[in-house]
Amino acid sequence: GAGVSQSPRYKVAKRGQDVALRCDPISGHVSLFWYQQALGQGPEFLTYFQNEAQLDKSGLPSDRFFAERPEGSVSTLKIQRTQQEDSAVYLCASSLVVWGQAKNIQYFGAGTRLSVL
């Protein structure tokens, strides 16, 4: 497809369950970002990949959150032992250039809405 694709679009999890969220970036995009968007708020940065290297994970809220991009393309955000406060929309964005370069335009996917009961 032409855009960033995220799956599933909706995920309902019981508290304590592990979940995995997938992001398919635009083909050829070097940079990949994950954000968390709580209801009524703007997105908050979670982590950044340049190709397969995770260069910044300072926004991950706890060690229950783990992200990977093993082949520099598809990325997975995994949340272990989900808690109610993890309920949010998780957005993925990709960019053609590396972080810090001019014209670093991020293209966002539609997100995965996670509800933890």
Add this chain to the structure above:
Amino acid sequence: TQLLEQSPQFLSIQEGENLTVYCNSSSVFSSLQWYRQEPGEGPVLLVTVVTGGEVKKLKRLTFQFGDARKDSSLHITAAQPGDTGLYLCAGARTSYDKVIFGPGTSLSVIP
């Protein structure tokens, strides 16, 4: 405390009216971006401003970056129902800083 504040939080106007939304910070940003996000979708970039005092126009939308690069405004002329959405400002203090988003202004344009 939000690094980027946006006002108003909610705005409901009639089709054809003009409006301005604001993005403010106590910090200096090397660049500011404006996004529009529709329900169930990700944010879509509208514009990036990088120079203090810069004004950019995109059809009926006018974006301004403050002289001190701490604030920005978005003015919409003759609003249309298709303008409905969440308007987010986002900034980076340096080229290598992570992008920080404001909480957004939710705009509803009533036909």
